[in-house]
Amino acid sequence: MNVRVIRSLIVFFAGLAGAAGVALGAAAAHRVDDPGLATAAQMLVLHAAAAVAVAAHLRTVHERPMRGSTVWIAAAVLLIGGALLFAGDIALRGFTGNRLFPMAAPIGGSTMIGGWVVLAIAALAGLRRGRK
Numbered sequence: 001m002n003v004r005v006i007r008s009l010i011v012f013f014a015g016l017a018g019a020a021g022v023a024l025g026a027a028a029a030h031r032v033d034d035p036g037l038a039t040a041a042q043m044l045v046l047h048a049a050a051a052v053a054v055a056a057h058l059r060t061v062h063e064r065p066m067r068g069s070t071v072w073i074a075a076a077v078l079l080i081g082g083a084l085l086f087a088g089d090i091a092l093r094g095f096t097g098n099r100l101f102p103m104a105a106p107i108g109g110s111t112m113i114g115g116w117v118v119l120a121i122a123a124l125a126g127l128r129r130g131r132k
Contacts, residue, residue, distance in 0.1 A: 043087055
C-alpha cells in the first residue's frame with residue numbers, strides 16, 4: 001500500500017474518531033452523568049487531531065514510497081487505535097455498565113502513550129536523516 005492511501009486511511013479513521021468524540025462529549029454534557037465520558041471524548045478529539053497532523057506531515061515530507069514513513073504511520077495507528085480502545089471501553093461502561101474486555105481502557109491508554117513515544121522517535125529519526 002502506498003503512502004497516499006495510508007494517509008487517506010489515517011485521516012478517515014481520525015475523522016470518525018473526532019466525530020465520535022464530539023458526539024460522546026455531547027452525550028456527557030446532556031444525557032449521561034458520568035465524568036469518564038468527558039475524558040473519553042477529549043481523548044478521541046485530541047488524538048484524532050494528532051493523527052491528522054501526522055498525515056499532513058507524511059504528505060509534505062514523505063512522498064517517496066514508504067521511505068522513512070513507517071514509523072510515522074505506526075505512530076498515527078497507535079494514537080488512533082489507543083484512543084478508540086480507551087474511549088470505547090469508557091463509553092460502553094458509561095452507557096451500559098459493561099466493558100469491552102478486562103483492562104481495555106488501560107491498554108488503550110498505554111497504546112496512546114506508546115503512539116506519542118513513537119512519534120517522538122520518528123521526529124528524531126527524521127533529524128538524523130537531515131529531514132524536517
